[in-house]
Amino acid sequence: MEQHYQNLYDILAHSQGYIFPNEIDLQWGILIVIYPFITGLVAGAFILASLERVFKVKILKPTYQIALLTALSFLLVATMPLISHLSQPQRAYEIMITPHSSSAMAIFGFVYLWYLTVVLLLEIWFDYRKSMVVWSNERKGVMKWVYKILSLGVSDISPKAVKWDRKLGYIITVVGIPSAFILHGYVGFIFGSIKANPWWSTPLMPIIFLFSAMVSGIALVMMVYMIISYIRKKSIDVNVLDSIGKFLFFVLILDFTLEALDQIHRIYVAEESFEIIKLLVSGKLYLTLFVSQGLIGTLIPLITLAFLQFYKHQIKLRKSMYFIVSMLVLIGVYSMRWNVVIGGQLFSKSFSGFTSFKVGLIGLDGTLMAAFWLILPIAILSFLLWLLPPWKMVEEED
Amino acid sequence: MSQSASTMGNEKVTSSRRNFLKTAATLTVATVGYSWLKSSQILVYAAEPKDVTLPWYGIAIDIKKCIACGSCAKACKSENDVPKEPFFFRNWVEQYTVKNDGSVDIVSPNGGIDGFVQRVPDEEIFKSFFVPKMCNHCAKSPCEQVCPVGATFLSPEGVVLVDEKYCIGCRYCVQACPYGCRFIHPVKKVANKCTLCYHRLKKNLAPACMEVCPTGARMYGNLRDKNSDLVKFLKEHTTQVLRANLNTGAKLYYNELSSEVR
Numbered sequence: 135m136e137q138h139y140q141n142l143y144d145i146l147a148h149s150q151g152y153i154f155p156n157e158i159d160l161q162w163g164i165l166i167v168i169y170p171f172i173t174g175l176v177a178g179a180f181i182l183a184s185l186e187r188v189f190k191v192k193i194l195k196p197t198y199q200i201a202l203l204t205a206l207s208f209l210l211v212a213t214m215p216l217i218s219h220l221s222q223p224q225r226a227y228e229i230m231i232t233p234h235s236s237s238a239m240a241i242f243g244f245v246y247l248w249y250l251t252v253v254l255l256l257e258i259w260f261d262y263r264k265s266m267v268v269w270s271n272e273r274k275g276v277m278k279w280v281y282k283i284l285s286l287g288v289s290d291i292s293p294k295a296v297k298w299d300r301k302l303g304y305i306i307t308v309v310g311i312p313s314a315f316i317l318h319g320y321v322g323f324i325f326g327s328i329k330a331n332p333w334w335s336t337p338l339m340p341i342i343f344l345f346s347a348m349v350s351g352i353a354l355v356m357m358v359y360m361i362i363s364y365i366r367k368k369s370i371d372v373n374v375l376d377s378i379g380k381f382l383f384f385v386l387i388l389d390f391t392l393e394a395l396d397q398i399h400r401i402y403v404a405e406e407s408f409e410i411i412k413l414l415v416s417g418k419l420y421l422t423l424f425v426s427q428g429l430i431g432t433l434i435p436l437i438t439l440a441f442l443q444f445y446k447h448q449i450k451l452r453k454s455m456y457f458i459v460s461m462l463v464l465i466g467v468y469s470m471r472w473n474v475v476i477g478g479q480l481f482s483k484s485f486s487g488f489t490s491f492k493v494g495l496i497g498l499d500g501t502l503m504a505a506f507w508l509i510l511p512i513a514i515l516s517f518l519l520w521l522l523p524p525w526k527m528v529e530e531e532d
Numbered sequence: 533m534s535q536s537a538s539t540m541g542n543e544k545v546t547s548s549r550r551n552f553l554k555t556a557a558t559l560t561v562a563t564v565g566y567s568w569l570k571s572s573q574i575l576v577y578a579a580e581p582k583d584v585t586l587p588w589y590g591i592a593i594d595i596k597k598c599i600a601c602g603s604c605a606k607a608c609k610s611e612n613d614v615p616k617e618p619f620f621f622r623n624w625v626e627q628y629t630v631k632n633d634g635s636v637d638i639v640s641p642n643g644g645i646d647g648f649v650q651r652v653p654d655e656e657i658f659k660s661f662f663v664p665k666m667c668n669h670c671a672k673s674p675c676e677q678v679c680p681v682g683a684t685f686l687s688p689e690g691v692v693l694v695d696e697k698y699c700i701g702c703r704y705c706v707q708a709c710p711y712g713c714r715f716i717h718p719v720k721k722v723a724n725k726c727t728l729c730y731h732r733l734k735k736n737l738a739p740a741c742m743e744v745c746p747t748g749a750r751m752y753g754n755l756r757d758k759n760s761d762l763v764k765f766l767k768e769h770t771t772q773v774l775r776a777n778l779n780t781g782a783k784l785y786y787n788e789l790s791s792e793v794r
Contacts, residue, residue, distance in 0.1 A: 138718060142619045152638035154665075154712025155621045161703040161716065221701025221721035225681075228700055234682035239704050242680075329778055330674060330710035483712050484794050486638050 141492070151487025160479050160491050164504040165215035170321050170343065171350070171471045172212045172511070177318035178351015179205040180254070180310060185381065187307045193377045199261065199524030200362065201355045206254050207515035213246060215507045218498050238327045241320070249317050253310040258522075259284075260303035264291050265528045280521075318347040325474060332407035333414070333478040338396045345389035350467035352382045353460040360457055362519065372449045375456045376442070383439035386463070390432050393470075410485040418488060419477045422469045431466010435459045587754035588690045589728060590783040592765050593664055595790075597749035600625050600662040602644040604741035604750065608666075609645070611729060611740035618642040620715045622666065622726040623741050628792055629660040636792045663786070663793050664750065666741065667692060667713040667726035668774065671781030675705035675714060675725075684723065690755075690783060691728045699723050710775050711782075728752065755783065 146158050183201035186194040217226050233240035267289050270281035282289075319340035325331075326339025356378045363370045400411065415423055438459050442452060480488050494500040608623035609616060618641075625644030629637040629652045637652055650660065670676075673692050676684045683698035684705050694705075699722035706714045706723065717724040729739035737743070742750045753762025765771075771785035775794065786793075 135718060139617050139619075142617065146618070152626075152640070155618060155624050155640055155643050156706075156712050156715040158619045159715065161706050219702075221703075221716060222699065223701075225698070225700040228681040228698065232681055234679050236677045237680040237682075237704070238678060239702065240680040324704075328674075328678070328708055330708055479707075483710055484638065486636070486794070 141494075145490050145492070148490045149487060151482070152484055153482035153487040153489050154484055157479075157482050158489055160476075160489055162475055162479060163219070163491075163499045164493050164501060165219040165499050165507070167468075167471045167475045168504050168507055169212065169215045169219075170318075170325075170475070171468050172208050172215070172507070173321050174318055174343065174347030174350050174467065174471070175354050176205045176209045176212060176249075176351070177314040177344070177347040178349065178353075179208070179355050180314045180351070181348050182352050182355050182378070182381070184307050184311050184314070187304065188311065191377065193373055196371060196374055196524075197355055197359050197378065199522075199527065200359055200519075201351075202254065202258050202261070203518045203522065203524070204355055204358055204515055205351070206258060207511040207518055209246075209250055209254060210514055211507055211511045213243075214510075215504070216242075218503065218507075238320075238324050242324070245317055245320055249313050253306060253313050257303055257306045257310060259286075260299045260306065262522055262527070263288060263299050264296050265522075265526070267291050268528045269526075315344060319344045325478070330483055331478050332405065333411060333481070334474065336396055336399075338392060338399075342389070342392050342396060345385060345392055346467050346470055348385045349382065349389050349463055352378060352385065353463035353467075356382065356456060357460040357464070358515070360453070360460075366525070368525075370453055372452055375453060376446075379439055379442055379456055379459070382459075382463070383436070383443065386432065386436055386439065390436065407485055410481045414477060414481050414488070418480050418490075419473055423473050423477070426469035427466050427473060430462050431469055435463050435466070583688045584756070586688050588756045589669065589733070589752055590690070590755040590762055590766075590785065591666070591669065591728070591750065591752045592762055592769075592771060592785045592787065594749050594751075594765075594769075594787045595661055595663060596788050597747045598625065598662040598664055599747055599749075600627060600644055600648050601746060602647055603744040603746065604664055604666075605643040606645045607740040607744040608726070611732075612727070614724070615718055617718075620718065620724070622713070622724070624665050626663045626665060626793075627660065628663060628790065630658045630790075630792060631656050632658045634658075659790075661790060663789075664741075665711065665713070666784065667728070668711055668780065668782035668784040669726075669728060671783060672779065674708040674710065674778070674780055678704045678708040680704065687730065689733070691730055691733070692725070693727055693730060694723050694725060696720060696722045696724075710778050710780065 142158055145160075149158060179201045182194070183198050183205065185191050186198045186201075217223050220226055229240060230243045233243070263285055266281045266285040268291065270278050270285060270289075273281065322340035322343025325334040325343075326336055328334045356375065359374065359378075360370055400408065438455055442455060442459075445452070476491055480491060482488065496502055602625055605621065605623050605625055608614065608621075612622060614620055614622055621643045623643070624640050625648075626638055626640045627644070627648045627650075629650065631637065631652060633656075639648070639651070641648070644662075644664075648662075650657075652660075669690060669692050671686070671690060673684075673686065676686055676692055679685075679699075680702060681698060681700055683695045683700070685693060685695070687693050701716060701721055701723070703716060703723070706716065709725075714723055714725045716722070729737070729741075732739055732743075739752060742752060751762055751765060753760040755763060757763060765787075766785055769787045771787050772789045773782035773785060774789075775782070
């Protein structure tokens with residue numbers, strides 16, 4: 135407690151202008167930055183997977199299961215930063231039992247559960263069922279039973295049954311696309327609907343969140359695909375990268391356009407919050423907005439991807455460029471989440487001053503904890519890739 | 533008129549005219565009657581109290597009467613067990629100093645509890661005044677709207693309250709309040725805010741901040757009772773609510789509010 139007060143005294147000493155006295159304590163820290171980042175990765179990865187399935191982009195096939203498993207790994211962790219951020223985490227279940235219908239936040243649990251159980255788990259199950267049955271028959275000991283349990287005992291792998299798996303999986307993917315849009319658009323709405331905060335309050339927020347989610351998810355799958363290939367000592371198919379890269383390029387253009395539109399609109403209408411926001415972006419957010427999000431995370435990747443659209447030589451160079459682009463894009467989207475969540479709380483609602491934000495290293499809402507929530511999905515993904523290796527899947531005979 | 537009716541050749545016109553007049557009269561009487569019945573609710577700012585037998589509380593603050601003694605903020609902390617550290621306030625006083633160059637200096641050291649020292653030299657001051665702040669007990673309160681579990685609610689008397697045993701501490705309400713009136717209680721770890729001293733109201737006692745105000749700058753009352761001091765005050769003065777553009781249904785009315793205040 136004393137430490138908390140000491141931090142607040144430090145912040146008070148560093149505040150600028152006038153802020154309401156209750157605003158010195160910044161409410162949403164780094165955990166709420168990684169929450170939309172993680173859900174965005176889920177939605178984006180899933181949309182990339184759907185692209186292959188629904189729009190039959192055959193070239194993306196090697197990334198299909200990787201994308202689904204990546205989405206699942208991150209989705210399993212998505213609620214954790216939220217719950218650990220609550221000051222009464224033991225009451226978190228109340229949000230499911232007695233949701234307040236007018237609250238934008240109350241529906242998250244249901245959107246989440248829908249997405250996890252109806253979309254991702256079911257789709258992955260239908261995809262892997264045949265393989266799991268075959269693996270269960272091939273293996274001995276514990277793993278035999280693990281796959282048997284995972285296949286839920288549905289062991290019919292006749293061509294007719296497998297055809298049904300495919301059909302149902304397809305239907306789920308079709309349902310899944312709007313679900314992915316809803317999942318992340320909704321996360322944007324949680325911020326966009328706060329009329330008290332002019333930095334958040336824009337109807338564009340859900341759309342911006344959605345497109346940045348797609349950008350980050352696609353970049354992540356591209357990166358994971360490259361890393362997996364590297365670890366498995368398999369050559370990376372540059373055509374796959376070109377295809378993902380093209381998709382990433384177009385979505386990044388859209389994302390950039392939307393965010394630019396949002397800012398241009400703010401500048402042009404210049405409402406009462408304009409002066410304070412101008413100070414915010416040119417001061418406290420300068421590095422994370424213009425350098426990290428704008429230059430590193432958007433412009434450099436855009437130029438590189440544009441270049442890669444017609445530069446088709448030197449495969450090795452192209453691969454390295456794709457890897458770097460995916461990394462930069464992820465940094466950019468993370469910075470965007472930071473700019474929204476932290477940026478929106480740095481200025482006072484009196485529009486007359488700023489508080490400051492210092493991330494602690496330890497503690498439930500410290501950097502280490504945030505890093506843990508970002509590393510955990512990678513560990514889960516590694517486990518899932520071991521348990522359900524896409525490259526060992528039993529091919530369906532067409 | 534009658535000729536035109538007869539030239540049109542039937543009674544239908546006359547009858548439809550009669551119906552029209554009837555409807556118009558009914559509507560007029562209903563509107564006048566309704567407004568007469570609800571006359572005092574004109575001030576309620578789009579609020580619809582459910583239980584008409586209960587008071588519907590509003591607050592008025594007369595800015596020119598505030599001498600910035602800080603008694604209100606101090607009394608509030610003692611009455612409501614608010615931590616003494618200068619980061620948690622249900623009630624505070626701001627000092628505005630508009631300078632000759634048009635810039636505005638705003639301060640609220642320790643919420644005004646320890647008094648104020650004017651830091652702007654006299655010759656630079658255009659005008660200066662104090663603004664006491666507290667929860668606006670909005671009828672359409674954004675904090676109540678966003679609470680994911682309904683731990684924040686509007687009492688039947690129009691007071692915005694928090695159920696401390698129910699709040700999950702998500703802090704969404706703190707983000708949603710445009711007036712900065714909420715905080716997370718550092719010991720209880722739940723959202724905390726002005727209750728208009730609901731525990732005192734129930735005993736027919738005035739909220740602590742109003743009880744101690746030496747100049748009577750603050751008052752509360754029943755907005756539906758047109759004979760209440762509050763309604764009389766609102767009738768006799770030109771008052772304003774803060775951030776009216778946000779349509780929060782704020783029920784804290786300021787007299788002589790300057791445009792610099794947010």
